[in-house]
Amino acid sequence: MSEDNDIDLPHETLVELYERMSLIREFEERLKWLVETGVPVGAVHFYVGQEAVASGVCTALRTSDWIASTHRGHGHCIAKGVDVRPMMAELYGKATGTNRGKGGSMHITDIRVGVLGVNPIVGMGVTHAVGAGLSAKVRGADEVAVAFFGEGAASIGAVHEALNLAAIWKLPVVFVCENNGYAQATPAEYAIAVENIADRAAGYTMPGVVVDGQDVVAVYRAALAAVEHARGGEGPTLLECKTHRYYGHHQGDDPLRYRTADEEQYARERDPLLIFRECGFLTASELDEIDARSRTVLDDAVGFAESSPLPELGDLYTHVYVG
Amino acid sequence: MATVPAAVRELTFSQALNEAIRAEMQRDESVVVIGEDIAGAAGRAHLGLVDAWGGPLRATRGLITEFGERRVIDTPIAEMGFVGAAVGAAMTGLRPIVEIMFVDLIGVCYDQIVNQAAKMHYMMGGNIRLPLVIRTAFGSRGDKRSYGGGAAAQHSQTLYAVLAHVPGLKVVVPSTAYNAKGLLVSAIRDDGPIVVMEHKFLGFAAKGHVPEESYTLPIGKAEIVREGTHVTLCGIGRMTHICLEAADKLAEQGIQAEVVDVLTIAPLDEETICDSVRRTHRLVVVDEDTPVASMARDVAARVGEQAFDWLEAPVKTVTAPDTPVPFAAVLEAEYIPTADKVVAAVRNQIG
Numbered sequence A: 001m002s003e004d005n006d007i008d009l010p011h012e013t014l015v016e017l018y019e020r021m022s023l024i025r026e027f028e029e030r031l032k033w034l035v036e037t038g039v040p041v042g043a044v045h046f047y048v049g050q051e052a053v054a055s056g057v058c059t060a061l062r063t064s065d066w067i068a069s070t071h072r073g074h075g076h077c078i079a080k081g082v083d084v085r086p087m088m089a090e091l092y093g094k095a096t097g098t099n100r101g102k103g104g105s106m107h108i109t110d111i112r113v114g115v116l117g118v119n120p121i122v123g124m125g126v127t128h129a130v131g132a133g134l135s136a137k138v139r140g141a142d143e144v145a146v147a148f149f150g151e152g153a154a155s156i157g158a159v160h161e162a163l164n165l166a167a168i169w170k171l172p173v174v175f176v177c178e179n180n181g182y183a184q185a186t187p188a189e190y191a192i193a194v195e196n197i198a199d200r201a202a203g204y205t206m207p208g209v210v211v212d213g214q215d216v217v218a219v220y221r222a223a224l225a226a227v228e229h230a231r232g233g234e235g236p237t238l239l240e241c242k243t244h245r246y247y248g249h250h251q252g253d254d255p256l257r258y259r260t261a262d263e264e265q266y267a268r269e270r271d272p273l274l275i276f277r278e279c280g281f282l283t284a285s286e287l288d289e290i291d292a293r294s295r296t297v298l299d300d301a302v303g304f305a306e307s308s309p310l311p312e313l314g315d316l317y318t319h320v321y322v323g
Numbered sequence B: 001m002a003t004v005p006a007a008v009r010e011l012t013f014s015q016a017l018n019e020a021i022r023a024e025m026q027r028d029e030s031v032v033v034i035g036e037d038i039a040g041a042a043g044r045a046h047l048g049l050v051d052a053w054g055g056p057l058r059a060t061r062g063l064i065t066e067f068g069e070r071r072v073i074d075t076p077i078a079e080m081g082f083v084g085a086a087v088g089a090a091m092t093g094l095r096p097i098v099e100i101m102f103v104d105l106i107g108v109c110y111d112q113i114v115n116q117a118a119k120m121h122y123m124m125g126g127n128i129r130l131p132l133v134i135r136t137a138f139g140s141r142g143d144k145r146s147y148g149g150g151a152a153a154q155h156s157q158t159l160y161a162v163l164a165h166v167p168g169l170k171v172v173v174p175s176t177a178y179n180a181k182g183l184l185v186s187a188i189r190d191d192g193p194i195v196v197m198e199h200k201f202l203g204f205a206a207k208g209h210v211p212e213e214s215y216t217l218p219i220g221k222a223e224i225v226r227e228g229t230h231v232t233l234c235g236i237g238r239m240t241h242i243c244l245e246a247a248d249k250l251a252e253q254g255i256q257a258e259v260v261d262v263l264t265i266a267p268l269d270e271e272t273i274c275d276s277v278r279r280t281h282r283l284v285v286v287d288e289d290t291p292v293a294s295m296a297r298d299v300a301a302r303v304g305e306q307a308f309d310w311l312e313a314p315v316k317t318v319t320a321p322d323t324p325v326p327f328a329a330v331l332e333a334e335y336i337p338t339a340d341k342v343v344a345a346v347r348n349q350i351g
Helices: A011-036 A051-059 A074-081 A084-091 A126-139 A159-170 A197-204 A216-231 A263-268 A272-279 A286-308 A313-317 B013-027 B063-067 B081-090 B101-121 B177-189 B201-207 B241-251 B270-280 B296-306 B328-337 B339-350
Strands: A064-067 A147-149 A173-179 A208-212 A237-242 B008-010 B031-035 B072-074 B097-103 B135-136 B170-172 B194-199 B206-207 B222-225 B231-235 B257-261 B264-266 B283-287 B316-319
Touching: A011 A051, A011 A074, A011 A084, A011 A216, A011 A272, A011 A286, A051 A074, A051 A147, A051 A173, A051 A216, A051 A237, A051 A272, A064 A126, A074 A084, A084 A286, A126 A147, A126 A159, A126 A173, A126 B081, A126 B101, A159 A173, A159 A197, A159 B081, A173 A216, A173 A313, A197 A208, A197 A237, A208 A216, A208 A263, A216 A237, A216 B270, A237 B231, A272 A286, A313 B135, B008 B013, B008 B177, B008 B201, B013 B031, B013 B177, B013 B194, B031 B081, B063 B072, B081 B097, B081 B101, B097 B101, B097 B201, B101 B135, B135 B177, B135 B201, B170 B177, B177 B194, B194 B201, B222 B270, B231 B241, B231 B270, B231 B316, B231 B339, B241 B257, B241 B283, B241 B339, B257 B270, B270 B296, B283 B296, B283 B339, B296 B316, B316 B339
Parallel strands: A064 A147, A147 A173, A173 A237, A208 A237, B031 B072, B031 B097, B097 B135, B135 B194, B170 B194, B231 B257, B231 B283, B283 B316
Antiparallel strands: B008 B206, B170 B264, B222 B257
């Protein structure tokens, strides 16, 4: 638990932080239930357990800021403000989806709220955030770009190239590594030569910060500092959030084949929503009300998705080329 | 240039590219250029050192002095990173022209081109524009005095078939200074990702009339550059010049060859090619790329599907062999399609 959480944050910020986490949790649990009842929503990677990262980081951003997401991207999209109705419709493969049913879980985007795309080619989205940061700098715009990536992505060259480019060009980019301990079934301690991904920041002459990714207030504070640093023209930061994913890599994966039950139990005890609740920043009834609203929003989203039309077969051939 | 009468104003292929980029940068503040040594001596202006390189074809030389380092952005050796950054920049309000020094290097950034740039618009349901131009030099030696010879298997390839294969990506292959300028201007103004393939040999060797004012040429349109009645020779990039040379030789033998310059390999202008074949009843496709899963065979297959009834002889292809590009001059010369090989293919058809 953060020790510096004796709360000086505005009430509305605390509400926002919890609202985002609550909505992500409800979306993902609802989705998991839909998957288990046989609704064909395609390949999905649940974000449950990591909500504090998306919420803490995106609450520190403006709508005009950019994020590049990962294969585990639902949480990032919701936190950045993508409407869950077209998000759910996209998962159902409906014409009303964020991507008109052409993208699915691994490509959800809404450029209008600054989402450059969920991106399942691990590490590649990180370079797009660098491009958004470069674009902001060239245009003289007051925008910041966040690159979300997992600790698994930290092993691919694109991430190194992106970090180096952002550093030499002093771009307004925040690199947010969500270290959930596993690249699919490969443990971080096997794949990564350093203890903390953030330790690598020294190699790019940028600040490297490690934060408890289960503590949304701590994530928010660290992200806000990094975002202000970037917006102030001081360049990028590498922010590592230590977190847990509750479920397998994707739907149907049994994580007990590569991690222990004790470890899972420990993660559950560090649930980001519970931690927030126990801190008492908001009253139990306030929190319950937010959770109830999330359920209503998801009821509506699922209803919207189910009642939406499928794409026309002719849509197969549209949008191949731009214009 | 100012003293030369407009009608005979000549530029090299590289100068034409340079002029296209310069004019578009003047016209549109969002156009930026990104790549390795596109200026050169990056960050050394305080020592009086600027513009040391200008890209492999010198097509970006001088831009930094006019537009500055804000819009002429030299990169480290990081194609995966900077092509990705160009994709991100294209999604967020810029119109980047990114240079991959040689097409041989696309392996290190293939994902950014094939999975990211090419598919983004489709995957996003049309909700995103991606105005990105990727310029890259390709090809093997044309003659002994020209740059591009002796660069061997990893610096001489053509490889455009692996780009044309990808849905969503447009690929243009200009052949003259005139169409290089017009196609590049069109590419820069296009709202989607386009690869412009620039032949190393043509860069300095191809010279011709280029109007000073900006103009566009249609992407996705082939051009009949010589009319004929007995056979259609279909050329791509520098191979169009080989086709024209072959057509001269065939004319001496009484065979009138029509020459189609493909210009855009994706999307391919099937109509112009098939219409020509319906008039000439024979087709030879000339392609500097290797033959397996190639543009040459793709053109042949499409004509076979759509104009078979008009053919009086089997379609022939003249391509590089199914080998890597060799180093030794004698082998490299053997590697490239020549006018004599094209003439032989036509003689084989006509008998």
